[in-house]
Each structure stands twice: as C-alpha cells, then as structure tokens.
Amino acid sequence: MNPWQKQALTQWDMINRMANRRFQQASLAEEAALFVMDGLAADDWRRLQAFTGRSTLATYIGALTIRLLEDFARLRFGRVRAPLWIRRLGGIWMSLFRLLCLERFSPDEAVALVSNHHSGQVRTTEEAAYRILGEIPSCGEHQGEETAYCEETTLPAADGECSTQERQLEQEERRQLFTILGRLLLSETGEGVDPRLLERVAGVGITLAPQERLLLQLCYRDGIAVAEAGRMLGLNRHQASGRLRRLLERLRQDFAAAGLDEELRLLL
Amino acid sequence: MATIDLDTKKESDRRLALLALTNQHAEPSSPCLDAEELACLVEGKLAPEKIEACLAHLADCEQCYATWRQLDQEWQQQSSGVNRKRGMLLRFFSRPRFLATVGSILAVAASIAVFLNITMQTDRASLQHFSTPLTQEQKQIAPPPAEITSEPANSRSRNLEQPAAPPPQALEERREKKARGDRDHAREQKTAVKPSAMDANRAAVRPALSPAVSGTPAKKSEMAGAYKLADKRDGASGKEAAAPAPAPPQQALPAAGSLSGRASVTGSLTMAEWQRMIREGCQGQPGPKFFEDIAVQGRGLVARHDTVTLTQEERRQVSSMLTLLADQHQQTAVRRCQALLALLDPIAGNDKQ
Numbered sequence: 001m002n003p004w005q006k007q008a009l010t011q012w013d014m015i016n017r018m019a020n021r022r023f024q025q026a027s028l029a030e031e032a033a034l035f036v037m038d039g040l041a042a043d044d045w046r047r048l049q050a051f052t053g054r055s056t057l058a059t060y061i062g063a064l065t066i067r068l069l070e071d072f073a074r075l076r077f078g079r080v081r082a083p084l085w086i087r088r089l090g091g092i093w094m095s096l097f098r099l100l101c102l103e104r105f106s107p108d109e110a111v112a113l114v115s116n117h118h119s120g121q122v123r124t125t126e127e128a129a130y131r132i133l134g135e136i137p138s139c140g141e142h143q144g145e146e147t148a149y150c151e152e153t154t155l156p157a158a159d160g161e162c163s164t165q166e167r168q169l170e171q172e173e174r175r176q177l178f179t180i181l182g183r184l185l186l187s188e189t190g191e192g193v194d195p196r197l198l199e200r201v202a203g204v205g206i207t208l209a210p211q212e213r214l215l216l217q218l219c220y221r222d223g224i225a226v227a228e229a230g231r232m233l234g235l236n237r238h239q240a241s242g243r244l245r246r247l248l249e250r251l252r253q254d255f256a257a258a259g260l261d262e263e264l265r266l267l268l
Numbered sequence: 269m270a271t272i273d274l275d276t277k278k279e280s281d282r283r284l285a286l287l288a289l290t291n292q293h294a295e296p297s298s299p300c301l302d303a304e305e306l307a308c309l310v311e312g313k314l315a316p317e318k319i320e321a322c323l324a325h326l327a328d329c330e331q332c333y334a335t336w337r338q339l340d341q342e343w344q345q346q347s348s349g350v351n352r353k354r355g356m357l358l359r360f361f362s363r364p365r366f367l368a369t370v371g372s373i374l375a376v377a378a379s380i381a382v383f384l385n386i387t388m389q390t391d392r393a394s395l396q397h398f399s400t401p402l403t404q405e406q407k408q409i410a411p412p413p414a415e416i417t418s419e420p421a422n423s424r425s426r427n428l429e430q431p432a433a434p435p436p437q438a439l440e441e442r443r444e445k446k447a448r449g450d451r452d453h454a455r456e457q458k459t460a461v462k463p464s465a466m467d468a469n470r471a472a473v474r475p476a477l478s479p480a481v482s483g484t485p486a487k488k489s490e491m492a493g494a495y496k497l498a499d500k501r502d503g504a505s506g507k508e509a510a511a512p513a514p515a516p517p518q519q520a521l522p523a524a525g526s527l528s529g530r531a532s533v534t535g536s537l538t539m540a541e542w543q544r545m546i547r548e549g550c551q552g553q554p555g556p557k558f559f560e561d562i563a564v565q566g567r568g569l570v571a572r573h574d575t576v577t578l579t580q581e582e583r584r585q586v587s588s589m590l591t592l593l594a595d596q597h598q599q600t601a602v603r604r605c606q607a608l609l610a611l612l613d614p615i616a617g618n619d620k621q
Contacts, residue, residue: 060304070335255284
C-alpha cells in the first residue's frame with residue numbers, strides 16, 4: 001500500500017465526520033467523503049506529497065478536505081453570484097446564502113450547519129438566515145442543477161470601462177446594499193433609514209488594519225466571543241478586549257471628525 | 269436598568285462595527301493561502317511576519333476566511349480531545365485547594381527537617397560534652413601509666429571510639445582472632461572440645477601475641493616466634509588431644525593471671541615474654557599457681573646460661589625476682605605483684621632504650 005494512502009486512510013474518520021457536518025444527508029455526505037479521497041489520491045497523491053511537515057498531517061488533510069468538500073458542493077449545486085450586500089457582509093451571510101439559496105436547505109438545517117461550522121452565536125445565525133430569506137424572495141429557485149466546476153467558466157474581467165448598464169446595475173446594487181443595511185441596523189425600530197444617510201456614513205474613509213478588521217468580523221458579524229476571536233488572532237482575552245474597545249472608540253472619533261455626529265447619533 | 273444600558277451599548281457597538289465593515293471592501297491582493305499555510309496558522313506554527321501576511325489575506329478573501337474558521341474549529345475539537353486529560357490534570361493541580369494542601373505539606377516537611385537538623389546538632393554537641401568524662405573513665409579503668417605510655421598512639425583513639433572499655437580477656441581474644449586469621453579461629457573452635465591442657469598451652473602463649481596489652485608493641489620477629497611456638501605447642505599437645513575427658517567450654521579460655529598447665533612452664537620463654545607474662549598476670553587476680561609458674565619460667569631463663577638471651581643485668585634482676593618469689597610466700601598476691609613490677613620496671617626501661 002502506498003504510504004500516503006495509508007496516511008490518508010488513518011484520517012478517514014475525520015474526513016467522514018467533516019463530510020457529514022457539511023452535508024446533512026448521509027448519502028450525500030458519503031459521496032462527498034469518497035470525492036475527497038479521490039481528490040487526495042489524484043495524480044499519485046500529489047496533494048499529500050506537497051506536505052512539507054511544517055504542520056501536523058491531520059490538520060493539513062483537514063484543510064484539504066474542507067476545500068475538496070467545497071469543490072464537491074460547487075460540482076453538485078453549481079455557483080450563484082451572491083448579491084452585493086451579502087458579499088459585503090460576508091462570513092455567515094455568505095454561508096447561509098449558499099446553503100439556503102443554492103443547496104436549498106431549510107432554515108433550521110442551514111442554521112444548524114452554520115453553527116456546526118462556525119462557533120458563533122446561534123441567535124445571530126438565525127436572524128441572518130431569516131433576513132436572507134426575507135430579502136431574497138427567489139432564494140432556492142435555481143437549485144439542483146449539477147454543473148461541472150471549472151475555473152475557466154468564470155467570466156474574465158472586462159477590458160476597458162464599464163458599460164452604462166453595468167454602472168446602473170452597480171448603482172442599483174449599492175442602493176440595495178444601504179437599504180438592506182439600514183433595515184439590518186435599525187430592525188428593532190421597524191423604520192428604515194434613508195440610504196443616502198447610510199451612503200454618506202459609509203463613504204467616510206476609515207482604514208482598518210487586517211487584524212482589526214478580522215476582529216470586528218469575528219465579534220460583530222459572526223457573533224464569536226471576544227476571547228475566542230482573540231485566540232484565533234493570537235491575542236489573549238485581555239488584549240482582545242482592550243483592542244476592541246480602543247478600536248470602537250477610534251471609529252466613533254473618526255465618524256465625528258468627518259462631521260457625521262448627528263447621523264451617527266441617529267443610526268446608533 | 270444597567271442590563272438595558274449594557275444591551276444598548278452592545279447593539280450600538282455592533283451597528284458601528286457593521287458600518288465600518290461595509291465601508292471596507294477590497295479584493296484580495298495576494299494569492300490564496302495553501303492548505304499547509306492554513307494548517308500552520310491554525311496550529312500557531314507560523315512566523316510572526318508570516319502571520320501578518322496571512323491575516324491580511326484572510327481579511328480580504330471570504331473563501332479563505334471561511335476555510336480558516338472551519339479548520340480552526342476542527343482543530344480545536346481534535347486538540348480538545350487530546351488535551352482533555354491533560355487539561356483535567358492541569359486544572360486539578362492548579363486548584364487553590366490542591367495548592368494550599370501541597371503548600372501545607374511542604375511547610376510541615378520543612379519544619380520536620382529543621383527540627384531534625386537542630387536535634388541532631390544538639391545531640392552531637394552533647395555527645396562531644398559526654399565524650400570527655402568518658403575518656404577520663406576509660407583512663408581510670410585503663411592499665412597502669414607505664415603501660416599506657418608505651419601503647420601506640422592509635423590505640424588510644426581506638427579506645428575513645430569504644431563506648432566502654434572491654435574486659436582484658438575479651439580484648440585479648442578479639443585481637444588474637446584478628447591477628448591469627450581464620451586458620452587460628454578454626455583451631456579455636458576445635459580446641460573448644462579439646463582437653464584443657466591444650467587450652468592452657470595456648471593461653472600461655474596468648475599474652476605474647478597481644479601487643480596492645482603488653483608494654484611494647486610486638487615486633488614482627490617476636491610475633492613470628494610466638495606463632496611458631498604456639499604451633500609447636502599445639503603439635504606437642506596434639507597427643508594430649510586424644511585424651512578421653514574433654515574440657516568444659518568454660519575452661520577453654522582460662523582467666524588472665526591464672527597460667528594453669530604445666531606445659532607452658534616447661535617451655536623456654538624469652539625475657540620479654542616472661543616480663544609480659546608477669547605484667548599480664550598482675551593485672552587480674554593472680555593466684556599462687558601464677559607465681560609458681562613465673563618462678564619456674566624464671567629459673568628456666570637463668571638456667572639456660574645463654575648470654576644472648578639474658579644480659580648480666582637481666583640475669584641479676586631475674587635472680588632477685590626469683591628470690592622475691594621464693595621468700596614472700598606469706599604476703600598477699602597484690603603486694604607480691606607490686607614488688608615484682610617494681611623490680612621489673614627498670615628492666616623495661618632498659619628494653620625501651
């Protein structure tokens with residue numbers, strides 16, 4: 001037996017578990033796990049032979065498995081371009097959109113799957129799932145079409161300037177973004193926010209370092225505890241809390257410096 | 269009220285963060301992370317500068333971000349399973365109660381160690397104080413001054429180590445065993461069932477083999493001569509060993525000063541051996557038999573007419589001692605011994621010179 005095959009088989013339980021977590025249906029999960037094994041064995045275990053030993057083999061195979069499972073999902077369910085506001089929000093929004101609108105899971109299943117994958121708050125995930133279903137009435141209509149995933153199928157970047165239709169489409173997407181964002185931000189009041197107000201607020205040039213951005217994403221978009229987010233970023237509990245507190249304070253100061261005190265008071 | 273304020277604050281922070289995040293959108297400028305980089309990042313095995321680059325990419329790339337989060341969760345589950353036992357142990361050992369118990373035990377152990385140390389030091393100090401009167405007692409028990417001064421220096425220190433001065437017979441027996449080794453020890457066991465004549469024979473030789481008891485340390489030649497003599501006598505008395513009536517064990521080692529047995533008297537002793545015999549006998553409770561034996565040996569010495577064995581002065585001294593032995597039949601044994609030793613000392617002094 002090939003030594004790489006032996007190594008891969010020792011991780012079979014992990015691969016199976018990850019496939020079951022990714023796809024609720026047992027048959028689909030089994031098929032996905034076999035797809036992963038085939039992907040690992042491709043080209044005489046090329047992916048495993050690229051392993052240099054810097055990390056543990058189990059974690060390395062885990063990373064390969066996650067990517068191969070996504071390849072399997074795209075192969076099975078195809079690809080759909082998410083709306084701009086979903087892409088801007090990212091994180092669990094993208095995962096929920098894919099599960100709900102592409103793989104056609106029920107909201108509860110999608111929430112359970114996202115909660116299995118991401119260690120955030122379930123309440124945050126539920127709210128996001130029902131918000132997607134409310135904002136995208138056509139969610140789940142284009143499902144079940146098997147398409148072969150190929151990088152060449154993605155459209156190449158257009159040369160030259162965007163056409164007028166594309167510009168209009170982009171403006172429409174931005175308007176939709178701030179409209180939905182306004183609803184998201186002020187959902188408790190039930191009142192929408194003027195998109196122009198939000199656009200002005202969002203237009204303020206705020207620069208965030210990658211670590212600061214990830215900290216905000218993890219804590220406020222995906223609902224992860226501050227200590228856990230800090231651990232993922234290599235910070236301890238106190239460092240993460242202090243950095244987050246200082247970051248929020250700086251954001252308020254930046255918005256105030258841009259002359260948006262009144263808008264910020266209305267929004268927050 | 270405070271809870272509502274806290275919730276309001278949290279919600280306000282969340283909105284502020286989402287507003288800031290919607291303002292930040294950039295396409296990833298670097299290529300996606302490979303599987304091993306992600307694995308190293310999750311396991312914390314990347315260099316700090318590499319971590320910064322990876323986090324910068326993760327902040328811009330939603331796909332890698334999603335993979336990173338899933339992989340981190342998977343790795344956490346795996347490592348938590350492995351580290352659960354270790355974590356339980358760590359938690360147990362880091363409990364305040366456990367630490368307090370361990371601290372108390374260590375404090376008690378330290379107290380006991382300090383107590384024992386102090387006690388042992390005190391004991392040593394008291395032992396040093398006790399050792400001085402002990403040596404004084406030993407000096408009182410020890411033989412006469414003439415004999416003490418003639419002893420080797422190390423014998424005195426050996427006496428200090430011994431808790432109490434053993435009786436001369438036991439000391440003599442022990443030293444004889446050490447000197448003669450296993451061969452003689454086996455012979456002693458044999459003599460325990462042999463007739464008393466042979467035991468008496470060996471007892472007559474024994475003083476010559478004990479340099480510590482005698483006035484001067486035995487020279488090698490003297491010791492060798494004594495061994496030969498003892499062997500010869502053992503051989504001579506071998507015939508008597510076949511005697512039907514074995515001596516009782518108590519008679520196997522005769523008391524000091526009672527030189528019983530005619531065989532020892534008939535032998536030819538040197539002057540030094542004769543003197544030692546007198547000194548040895550006078551230390552204990554000598555009986556009339558002892559004085560008779562000394563007289564016979566002295567007469568034998570004088571009768572040999574050997575100028576090598578005896579000088580003129582020694583011959584005179586022996587003659588005067590024989591006269592003393594012959595004349596003072598009515599005196600006590602102690603007085604006779606004192607008189608003999610008084611005559612013996614000048615000769616011993618000449619021997620030393």
